[in-house]
Amino acid sequence: MDAKVRLYVDQPLGMGQAVALGPEQANYLFAVMRLSVGAGVLLFNGQDGEWRAEVAEAGKKRGLLICAAQTRAQRMPPDLWLIFSPVKKDRTAIIVEKAVEMGVRRLVPVQTRYTNSERWRDDKERAHAIEAAEQCGATHLPELAAVQPLARLLADWPAGRVLFWADETLAAAPEASADHRGEGAPAAILIGPEGGFSEEEKAQLRDLPFVRPLRLGPRILRAETAAIAALALWQARHGDWQ
Numbered sequence: 001m002d003a004k005v006r007l008y009v010d011q012p013l014g015m016g017q018a019v020a021l022g023p024e025q026a027n028y029l030f031a032v033m034r035l036s037v038g039a040g041v042l043l044f045n046g047q048d049g050e051w052r053a054e055v056a057e058a059g060k061k062r063g064l065l066i067c068a069a070q071t072r073a074q075r076m077p078p079d080l081w082l083i084f085s086p087v088k089k090d091r092t093a094i095i096v097e098k099a100v101e102m103g104v105r106r107l108v109p110v111q112t113r114y115t116n117s118e119r120w121r122d123d124k125e126r127a128h129a130i131e132a133a134e135q136c137g138a139t140h141l142p143e144l145a146a147v148q149p150l151a152r153l154l155a156d157w158p159a160g161r162v163l164f165w166a167d168e169t170l171a172a173a174p175e176a177s178a179d180h181r182g183e184g185a186p187a188a189i190l191i192g193p194e195g196g197f198s199e200e201e202k203a204q205l206r207d208l209p210f211v212r213p214l215r216l217g218p219r220i221l222r223a224e225t226a227a228i229a230a231l232a233l234w235q236a237r238h239g240d241w242q
Contacts (some may be wrong), residue, residue: 003040008130013048021063030058046141049074077103078239079186085193086120094224100132102231106143110150113198161186170215
């Protein structure tokens with residue numbers, strides 16, 4: 001029987017491995033999706049690839065799945081981080097979901113001069129990341145870092161990682177060209193907050209040797225649009241879209 005449901009589980013996967021379901025996942029599979037004993041389910045945990053499992057027990061508050069065959073080997077996305085400032089609730093969810101779909105290894109929310117950090121909830125954004133990974137067929141679940149000040153992140157920046165900064169000030173400079181050097185190196189993309197970066201933050205970014213300004217066309221983009229555009233540009237040039 002074909003598996004029509006794909007589920008993330010925080011448990012080991014392997015041939016014959018039993019996977020116990022808690023109340024929430026059991027309710028989703030057996031009450032919402034109406035699966036029964038013998039039905040197939042695709043499972044992934046971010047480490048062991050994707051596995052086809054069969055329902056061995058189906059209850060109202062619990063269930064048991066048994067892994068039967070690996071359907072896809074584990075595949076890691078490129079070593080790319082997305083650094084962004086949390087924005088309005090629904091738009092932050094879009095940033096997280098689309099970053100997962102487009103192949104980001106690590107999501108790094110930062111607090112800038114104009115960030116409202118109360119808009120970030122680790123549990124909710126992790127749930128959005130899991131849902132996106134389930135739907136897009138990813139076998140990897142990005143690491144979700146804790147919110148930290150942008151200045152601290154930049155001060156502790158790892159050697160050898162290029163930071164592409166989506167600089168909104170370049171939108172009004174049609175002759176400006178971004179520096180795309182750093183091909184093949186671990187990379188990160190920085191997207192600004194609502195209201196943009198402060199003058200102090202922009203000055204700091206321009207002075208850092210690992211920062212490369214990135215122009216995203218002649219118009220100012222919303223944060224979620226800028227994230228999607230920048231990720232698409234990087235993936236097409238340096239990532240696994242080639």
